[in-house]
Amino acid sequence: MNEERKIVGNLKGTILRIPSILSNNRTVIAVLAFLYLLPLGTTAGTSPVRALLFLITQIMIFSLLAMSFDLQLGRSALLNFGHVALFGVGAYFMAYTLDAGFLPEPFNAIAAIPYPLTLVLAMMIGGFLGLIMGLTTSRMRGTAFAFIALAISMFLYNFYAENPGLSGGETGLGVPTPDLIRTAPFYLLFVALAFVFLAAFAGMVILYLKKRTDSIALILFTPIMIVFTAFLFLFGTNIYGPILVFYAFLGMILLFWMERKRRISDPLEYVEKTFAMKGEVETTNKMTTYVIPFIIIIITLIGLAVTFGTNIAEMVSLWIEDTTTFYYTIPVQFYLVLTCLVMTYFFIRRLIASPFGRMVTAVAQNEERAEALGYNSYRAKIVVLVISGAIAALAGALYAPFIRTIDPGTALGVEVTINAMLYTIIGGIGTLLGPILGTGVVVYSELNLVDFITEGLGLPGRLWLVGLGVMYIFIVLFMPLGIVGSIGRRAGSIKESLRQLKFGRFEFGLKDVDYWVFGFLGIMGLFFFLVEDPRFLPIAIGIFGFLGVVGFFLLYIFRGEISSRIRSYAKKLRFARGGD
Amino acid sequence: MTMQTKRFSPRDYLEENPQVRKILRIAMVIALIIIGGLLVVMAIDVYTWDGFVARTSKSVVNGLALSMLLFLMVSGFFLIFGLCDVINFAHGAFFMLGGFMGFVIYLGTEALFLDSTLPFHLIFGANQFAMSLTAFIVSALGATAILALIGGGIEFFTVRRLYGNPIAQILLTVGFMFIITQIAEIIWGPPQFSYFITPNSQIAYFFMSGILDFGEGMIFEIYRIFLIFLGLAVAAIMFVGFRKTRIGLQIQAGIEDSEMVEALGTDIRKLFTIVFMLGAGLAGLSGAVLVPWIGANSGHGLTYLIYAFVIVVIGGAHYGRFEGTFFGALIVGLSMQFTAYFIPFLENIIVFIIMAIILIIRPGGLTGHE
Numbered sequence: 001m002n003e004e005r006k007i008v009g010n011l012k013g014t015i016l017r018i019p020s021i022l023s024n025n026r027t028v029i030a031v032l033a034f035l036y037l038l039p040l041g042t043t044a045g046t047s048p049v050r051a052l053l054f055l056i057t058q059i060m061i062f063s064l065l066a067m068s069f070d071l072q073l074g075r076s077a078l079l080n081f082g083h084v085a086l087f088g089v090g091a092y093f094m095a096y097t098l099d100a101g102f103l104p105e106p107f108n109a110i111a112a113i114p115y116p117l118t119l120v121l122a123m124m125i126g127g128f129l130g131l132i133m134g135l136t137t138s139r140m141r142g143t144a145f146a147f148i149a150l151a152i153s154m155f156l157y158n159f160y161a162e163n164p165g166l167s168g169g170e171t172g173l174g175v176p177t178p179d180l181i182r183t184a185p186f187y188l189l190f191v192a193l194a195f196v197f198l199a200a201f202a203g204m205v206i207l208y209l210k211k212r213t214d215s216i217a218l219i220l221f222t223p224i225m226i227v228f229t230a231f232l233f234l235f236g237t238n239i240y241g242p243i244l245v246f247y248a249f250l251g252m253i254l255l256f257w258m259e260r261k262r263r264i265s266d267p268l269e270y271v272e273k274t275f276a277m278k279g280e281v282e283t284t285n286k287m288t289t290y291v292i293p294f295i296i297i298i299i300t301l302i303g304l305a306v307t308f309g310t311n312i313a314e315m316v317s318l319w320i321e322d323t324t325t326f327y328y329t330i331p332v333q334f335y336l337v338l339t340c341l342v343m344t345y346f347f348i349r350r351l352i353a354s355p356f357g358r359m360v361t362a363v364a365q366n367e368e369r370a371e372a373l374g375y376n377s378y379r380a381k382i383v384v385l386v387i388s389g390a391i392a393a394l395a396g397a398l399y400a401p402f403i404r405t406i407d408p409g410t411a412l413g414v415e416v417t418i419n420a421m422l423y424t425i426i427g428g429i430g431t432l433l434g435p436i437l438g439t440g441v442v443v444y445s446e447l448n449l450v451d452f453i454t455e456g457l458g459l460p461g462r463l464w465l466v467g468l469g470v471m472y473i474f475i476v477l478f479m480p481l482g483i484v485g486s487i488g489r490r491a492g493s494i495k496e497s498l499r500q501l502k503f504g505r506f507e508f509g510l511k512d513v514d515y516w517v518f519g520f521l522g523i524m525g526l527f528f529f530l531v532e533d534p535r536f537l538p539i540a541i542g543i544f545g546f547l548g549v550v551g552f553f554l555l556y557i558f559r560g561e562i563s564s565r566i567r568s569y570a571k572k573l574r575f576a577r578g579g580d
Numbered sequence: 581m582t583m584q585t586k587r588f589s590p591r592d593y594l595e596e597n598p599q600v601r602k603i604l605r606i607a608m609v610i611a612l613i614i615i616g617g618l619l620v621v622m623a624i625d626v627y628t629w630d631g632f633v634a635r636t637s638k639s640v641v642n643g644l645a646l647s648m649l650l651f652l653m654v655s656g657f658f659l660i661f662g663l664c665d666v667i668n669f670a671h672g673a674f675f676m677l678g679g680f681m682g683f684v685i686y687l688g689t690e691a692l693f694l695d696s697t698l699p700f701h702l703i704f705g706a707n708q709f710a711m712s713l714t715a716f717i718v719s720a721l722g723a724t725a726i727l728a729l730i731g732g733g734i735e736f737f738t739v740r741r742l743y744g745n746p747i748a749q750i751l752l753t754v755g756f757m758f759i760i761t762q763i764a765e766i767i768w769g770p771p772q773f774s775y776f777i778t779p780n781s782q783i784a785y786f787f788m789s790g791i792l793d794f795g796e797g798m799i800f801e802i803y804r805i806f807l808i809f810l811g812l813a814v815a816a817i818m819f820v821g822f823r824k825t826r827i828g829l830q831i832q833a834g835i836e837d838s839e840m841v842e843a844l845g846t847d848i849r850k851l852f853t854i855v856f857m858l859g860a861g862l863a864g865l866s867g868a869v870l871v872p873w874i875g876a877n878s879g880h881g882l883t884y885l886i887y888a889f890v891i892v893v894i895g896g897a898h899y900g901r902f903e904g905t906f907f908g909a910l911i912v913g914l915s916m917q918f919t920a921y922f923i924p925f926l927e928n929i930i931v932f933i934i935m936a937i938i939l940i941i942r943p944g945g946l947t948g949h950e
Contacts, residue, residue: 147893151932465762472755
């Protein structure tokens, strides 16, 4: 009896914690809801979204690699030149479990292991290799560790390069897609996850509107409403779903007005009503706290189900007709990689915030001092290496079936380490989002720089690597801490001035709770921009126009600072001319 | 019950008895050498003992030549790393570009000498040996000068802004590596093509293709023996320069403690630029003298960059001495050529095995400390 009550109590506590979890991760939830929504828009045929999904999957796999690299370089100051070894063992293990024809007799039994389990096993193997690398750290710091790791990775590379029986020789090793990825139940599992995230998104928006009862919230909310509905309208299969979702958004606005009326009609009267007359705190309003939000969330989900129901049903019917269909590979791999990335992201965030993470940071900043304070720096580094190795091996294990052929050059070459290093450094080391953003920037420009050089600049396309090098040099000269690092250093002052933004009598102060709007609009605008379809260009222009208006506001706030800078620069010039 | 039994711990025992530890260490080294020798003998036995003397002498000559070449290149990398604390990823690209520069300048000079409208043939007459030798010297010096200018320019305009931010320096030098490699690929073609001077040269007699024959398969190419002496000569000049000249002493002191050198009144920024020019110039020189033997190839950048890493780490990266790099280059070059002649499947791996063993025994490399 007591046990049951305890379980119920725990459950109740968890449910009651949901709103605070939602309002603590606004940006993440908004972006994730959109990313999970994206594959629902692809039908079984071809669609422009498919190519984009492929690109995003590639970016996310390399983001995992870059995050594991950043865990070493950014968090624990371990420069690792042999990081690719961790990636490569995962990739080759996955390749052997999917096609064991290359292994000799007793070893090809690993092909019997079912697919998701092999991901875990690959992570364990990567962690074990990380442990082996870590066993050398006790006496080795800095460069020595980097080069032992380089030796290990070069050893593996040459081993595979000189054993064509294991690596497939010149053509490389063909990796088949796992059978599980081609099945509809696996797909439906991720679709359910997508709906969970979308429900979380709707709940988050409701909580935001209930908390932020200024008119500014409405100004920020309207573009999201329009753009989201437009997205459903353009990529959905019918018009009824988007209309339902639009009604749900209108319901949110209704909730906003109800809450606003209740809150700030007259603060003194409100206090009088609640405390002086009744003598107790007013109980929560059941209507606006439970009933209307749930109705809105359910209408949103129904609307989304109506919008994309045909697509999902078509995919499932394809599975029933023919199990070897290939339509699943791109969306399901996208979902799988996205889920792995989300789990890794939250795991690393939790790890950094934990006491162990603080200890790792302390060891990275000053090893002697950390040891003098009684921390075991050796153990901290080894644990970081094992975790990082597991994540890198996961990236490799996801990469092998995604790219379909692996050879020693792409899975174990030094270039992969250098790439991981570049992704991390360009994004900003020691930041959570940095590796992901850096990977996105580099991979996208690697793929599209050729077009830009040939069409935009009129130069031969062979110059693309030169263009990439020039881009790196400019990034490093103007953003020496990486994209996220350089912006993050100024974020405090920018936020402070945005909070006091004013136009005449109209206050336009942005608070911390408002920034998810820009994250969501940014990723939607990026999507419409990347789909490269002229139909969507007006929407992209609209979104970027809105963001541009915000940028104009920024200029408006900083006008004093800018003009004083220009004045001081002009003064300097006058001095340089000869003091007249 | 309260009595505590002290557990026997080998580590404590060894710390209390330093003599036992010393004996144990010597015994371990001897055992390692014996085991290693046995392994080598076994590995050779698996292949063949035929022509053992010829193969040994060939591998000694080739190994010495390769190690001198590597020493020329890596000493530049070591100087930049030691003094400026910049891991120069573009060094391999400098080396590769030096090779192409040497190739182009050699052919250009030769064409100039053979041109009958110009007065050069009055100097050389029919002496093609002197002609090719002069062209070779011009090409080596020209590659050195061009690469020194490029290195100095890169330091002066970009790296100078980023001292004290090692992560940004990596990104910067990788960017330059990409740019140089890709420009070389665009001009001279992908890494599948190598450019040698000999087939492109117009002169039939060529001092680089000469052979010394001692019979019984002991055939040595004169150019490789020349390389050994060239490397030794440059090494000797550098050793003397670092011991005797003012700037050499300043550089060496800067590697030990750059802040103190700055406090004593040296313009360390100028020193950095000079070291960058010196390092890139040495890379250009070694690239240029590599062309007659291994060739100029746009893929050399990354390959030789890794060798540079390995040699510098073996020799002692942090606070290391110049001799360390020399011995590191000797170890790498000789071991690579020995394995190439005796245990071919280890040729690409042996360097990394040796590096791992040395780093495990001495974490700071041969001459450095942590």
